[in-house]
Amino acid sequence: MKKAQLGPRTLLYPMPAFLVGANVSGKPNFMTAAWSGIACSTPPMLTVALQHHRFTLRGIKENGTFSVNVPSADIVKETDYCGIVSGDKEDKVGVCGFKVFYGVVKTAPMIEQCPVNLECILMHTLHLGSHALLVGQIEEVHVSEECLTNGEPDVLKINPLIYCTGADKKYFAFGQSVADAFSVGLEIKKAKR
Amino acid sequence: MKKAQLGPRTLLYPMPAFLVGANVSGKPNFMTAAWSGIACSTPPMLTVALQHHRFTLRGIKENGTFSVNVPSADIVKETDYCGIVSGDKEDKVGVCGFKVFYGVVKTAPMIEQCPVNLECILMHTLHLGSHALLVGQIEEVHVSEECLTNGEPDVLKINPLIYCTGADKKYFAFGQSVADAFSVGLEIKKAKR
Numbered sequence: 299m300k301k302a303q304l305g306p307r308t309l310l311y312p313m314p315a316f317l318v319g320a321n322v323s324g325k326p327n328f329m330t331a332a333w334s335g336i337a338c339s340t341p342p343m344l345t346v347a348l349q350h351h352r353f354t355l356r357g358i359k360e361n362g363t364f365s366v367n368v369p370s371a372d373i374v375k376e377t378d379y380c381g382i383v384s385g386d387k388e389d390k391v392g393v394c395g396f397k398v399f400y401g402v403v404k405t406a407p408m409i410e411q412c413p414v415n416l417e418c419i420l421m422h423t424l425h426l427g428s429h430a431l432l433v434g435q436i437e438e439v440h441v442s443e444e445c446l447t448n449g450e451p452d453v454l455k456i457n458p459l460i461y462c463t464g465a466d467k468k469y470f471a472f473g474q475s476v477a478d479a480f481s482v483g484l485e486i487k488k489a490k491r
Numbered sequence: 492m493k494k495a496q497l498g499p500r501t502l503l504y505p506m507p508a509f510l511v512g513a514n515v516s517g518k519p520n521f522m523t524a525a526w527s528g529i530a531c532s533t534p535p536m537l538t539v540a541l542q543h544h545r546f547t548l549r550g551i552k553e554n555g556t557f558s559v560n561v562p563s564a565d566i567v568k569e570t571d572y573c574g575i576v577s578g579d580k581e582d583k584v585g586v587c588g589f590k591v592f593y594g595v596v597k598t599a600p601m602i603e604q605c606p607v608n609l610e611c612i613l614m615h616t617l618h619l620g621s622h623a624l625l626v627g628q629i630e631e632v633h634v635s636e637e638c639l640t641n642g643e644p645d646v647l648k649i650n651p652l653i654y655c656t657g658a659d660k661k662y663f664a665f666g667q668s669v670a671d672a673f674s675v676g677l678e679i680k681k682a683k684r
Contacts, residue, residue: 299603301592301633302642308529309607309632309644310537311561311651312505312665315672335528336501337540338619344503345538345624347530368504371669378676393683399494410492414502422617424626426531431538433617433624439502440494449495451502451657458504459669460653464644467673472505473666476564476652479508480660483571490586 308333308463315377315461315469318346319365319407320357326391326398326407329354330381332461333429334366342436343421347429353385355430361405362420364434367412370457371471376411377459378469402438413456415440501526501656508570508654508662511539512558512600513550519584519591519600522547523574525654526622527559535629536614540622546578548623554598555613557627560605563650564664569604570652571662595631606649608633 314335317328333347344366348355358364369377376394383390391398397410401417408415418434425431445455453472460470507528510521526540537559541548551557562570569587576583584591590603594610601608611627618624638648646665653663 299590300636301603301608302636302639303594304632304634304644306535306629307632308532308535308537308629309609309634310507310509310527310529310559311607311646311649312507312653313529314503314505316503333529333531334503335538335540336503336506336526337538337617337624338526338622339501339542340621341619342499342501343619343624344501345528345530347528349532366503374670375675375679378670378672378674379679380676382673382676383680388683393679397492401496410494414504415494416502421619424530424615424617426534426536426614426626428533429531431530431536431626433619436499436501439497439500441497441502443493443495446495447658451497453504453655453657453663456504460505460665461672462646462665464646465640466668466671468671469669469675470646471666471669472653472655473664475659476662476664477567477571478659478661479571479654480575481571482568482662483573483575486568486572486586487576490581 312460315459317367317369317380318354320354321361321405321407322353322357327354327385328380328390330377337433343433345431345433347431349428350430358420363403363406364418365406365408366416367409368414368458369412371459373411374469413442413445505653508652510560510562510573510602511547512560513547514554514598514600515546515550520547520578521573521583523570530626536626538624538626540624542621543623551613556596556599557611558599558601559609560602561607561651562605564652566604567662606635606638
């Protein structure tokens with residue numbers, strides 16, 4: 299299998315397309331972010347990397363809180379829009395018709411139309427070149443009731459977006475289920491015995 | 492849209508299923524990790540969160556280097572297996588039949604069968620409860636030539652896995668393309684004028 303060297307670059311599959319929320323000077327604002335992932339299980343934490351000049355980052359610093367909202371494919375236009383324009387110039391909440399709500403953290407605005415919402419307290423900030431890497435502790439998780447199956451979040455109902463780089467910069471939907479995790483690999487373990 | 496509160500937990504869509512590689516006492520080892528994301532664009536960096544006791548983490552500390560390998564759906568069994576057993580007890584490379592290669596970083600083993608391989612130098616370690624959050628600088632990216640289209644990585648050829656929690660812990664494939672990024676949102680911007 300011959301390999302091509304593409305140079306150092308930010309290439310991972312999958313990458314998310316999250317809407318990161320903060321109150322900036324008391325007004326809710328959201329920006330699209332693909333540079334994000336889980337950072338710790340206990341306590342639950344995640345990372346979001348934002349460019350230093352971001353309007354949303356100003357609000358996160360003001361309050362020490364932020365939210366991560368998982369959009370469904372239904373709002374792909376709004377999700378992309380929030381990555382193109384700055385909240386410094388546009389009232390994104392008004393333009394997109396987002397219904398904003400708040401949870402236990404009080405100052406982290408969340409989007410009702412996004413099926414999954416995580417509210418976070420900022421724990422650490424690492425200044426890394428072009429981006430500030432924020433580590434947030436997840437204080438509460440909200441899921442739209444219609445996206446639950448037996449009380450648990452159901453990805454087929456959530457219908458989340460995937461951000462994709464490479465030959466095309468596109469949003470993708472989830473596809474087929476491939477296998478059960480912590481299960482399909484047991485076949486190899488058993489075969490070895 | 493009524494929301495259910497599920498308590499603080501690590502719930503994001505999508506999450507990856509990467510194979511993180513390190514030489515442990517000179518021998519290549521790989522473990523499955525879903526807690527990962529991009530951390531910076533310039534220079535390109537990523538995060539991987541590993542539990543403190545992990546055998547792979549021992550190797551990352553030894554060498555200050557590691558790799559992130561993106562498996563395709565073809566090797567879902569091997570990917571799951573590498574998350575179930577420890578390299579302390581099993582020779583995962585031998586059991587899975589991984590062909591290992593090295594790049595510019597010299598001590599970060601990569602898997603030929605994975606279509607995308609990133610070699611990293613460890614830059615920062617944050618100790619966060621159950622996990623160590625590693626920030627690695629991406630030194631080189633390798634892509635299997637058969638997964639390129641016009642010299643760029645093509646997600647449809649790569650066929651990467653998505654890790655999914657919630658109602659079921661499953662691996663999913665990528666689905667349909669939903670929209671072009673940095674493009675579909677312009678419709679909202681134009682309509683506003």
